[in-house]
Amino acid sequence: MKFSHCCVIPLYFLTFTALSSLIASQTCKNSCGKIPIKYPFGTGLGCGDPRFQQYVTCDEEKLTLTTHTGCYPVTNIEYSGQVMYISDPSMSTCACTQTGKGFGLDWDAPFSFHDDTVFTLLDCSTTSSPVYKTSGGADDLDSNTTVIPQCDRAGGPICSFLYSCRAISLLDLPISTCCVYTPVDLGPSFEMDLQKLQCTSYSGFYSFNGQESNPENWKYGIALKYKFNVFNDYPSSCANCERSNGVCGYGGVYNTFVCNCPGGLNTTSDCFFQSSYNHSPRLLPQHTAGNCLIFSLAYFLVRIFSV
Numbered sequence: 001m002k003f004s005h006c007c008v009i010p011l012y013f014l015t016f017t018a019l020s021s022l023i024a025s026q027t028c029k030n031s032c033g034k035i036p037i038k039y040p041f042g043t044g045l046g047c048g049d050p051r052f053q054q055y056v057t058c059d060e061e062k063l064t065l066t067t068h069t070g071c072y073p074v075t076n077i078e079y080s081g082q083v084m085y086i087s088d089p090s091m092s093t094c095a096c097t098q099t100g101k102g103f104g105l106d107w108d109a110p111f112s113f114h115d116d117t118v119f120t121l122l123d124c125s126t127t128s129s130p131v132y133k134t135s136g137g138a139d140d141l142d143s144n145t146t147v148i149p150q151c152d153r154a155g156g157p158i159c160s161f162l163y164s165c166r167a168i169s170l171l172d173l174p175i176s177t178c179c180v181y182t183p184v185d186l187g188p189s190f191e192m193d194l195q196k197l198q199c200t201s202y203s204g205f206y207s208f209n210g211q212e213s214n215p216e217n218w219k220y221g222i223a224l225k226y227k228f229n230v231f232n233d234y235p236s237s238c239a240n241c242e243r244s245n246g247v248c249g250y251g252g253v254y255n256t257f258v259c260n261c262p263g264g265l266n267t268t269s270d271c272f273f274q275s276s277y278n279h280s281p282r283l284l285p286q287h288t289a290g291n292c293l294i295f296s297l298a299y300f301l302v303r304i305f306s307v
């Protein structure tokens with residue numbers, strides 16, 4: 001009977017490694033770097049919601065938003081409030097000024113600016129920048145672009161604080177070249193084209209971080225809102241899938257819902273049926289069958305060798 005041990009143990013080891021390799025083969029990940037990934041975002045093709053897939057991607061554990069103006073690291077996602085925070089390496093902050101091209105969202109992307117986002121245009125030409133012109137004047141040469149807003153006068157203090165930052169104060173720019181440009185007014189194309197606006201750079205932040213007069217500690221970046229769909233309801237099939245440690249995805253010709261389970265299997269419902277290797281009480285049928293097979297095999301071998 002001693003023999004039985006040396007047979008059963010390697011066999012168990014084999015099944016265990018087989019299961020672990022299945023675990024490792026879950027296509028859709030539930031995190032990208034340090035950022036947890038949940039619906040509607042995904043870590044690859046077939047993961048998350050197809051509408052978001054082309055805009056938000058996970059590459060080498062880095063989550064990135066891509067728009068026609070560039071690629072932007074996603075710094076955080078607040079799932080409860082449906083807000084995605086991104087940074088723009090080309091924007092100016094209190095610590096660093098640099099020339100930039102601007103920022104734009106694709107018109108068909110499922111995102112819009114969060115109300116907390118404040119854009120400030122820096123070093124604008126007071127003579128030629130359209131932000132200083134009254135918009136929509138019939139005699140205006142720029143009447144083609146009637147949606148161009150004026151600067152937000154209430155944002156004056158923001159300009160003063162930003163221009164007091166060392167990096168910006170060194171440039172010795174008159175405060176009149178600063179314009180607080182409220183994103184809700186970016187127009188139907190969601191576009192901030194610095195070249196057209198005749199400004200050298202821009203800064204974006206979404207929170208004063210409780211210190212309105214300390215621009216060094218403001219939270220620089222861009223806050224974007226997203227919606228699940230027109231009615232903004234979280235698909236219940238996906239909620240069930242995530243509750244069972246699955247990751248929501250899509251597949252097939254019609255991009256129908258797929259629940260990608262920790263073992264790498266896809267279901268159309270949830271992963272509760274196969275959660276046995278994580279949560280022992282419920283044994284999944286295959287697993288039990290596998291155990292049976294191994295026991296029988298071991299028993300068979302033991303019988304053969306003990307004859």
Ligand SMILES: *[C@@H]1O[C@H](CO)[C@@H](O)[C@H](O)[C@H]1NC(C)=O
Binds near residue numbers: 027046250251264
């Ligand atoms: C499961 O679904 C994911 C995401 O749609 C897909 O990439 C993967 O190939 C599917 N796996 C299987 C085993 O069908």
Ligand SMILES: *[C@@H]1O[C@H](CO)[C@@H](O)[C@H](O)[C@H]1NC(C)=O
Binds near residue numbers: 141142143144
């Ligand atoms: C208006 O836009 C069109 C096409 O973009 C351009 O050809 C035209 O010159 C513009 N008119 C003015 C007054 O700017």
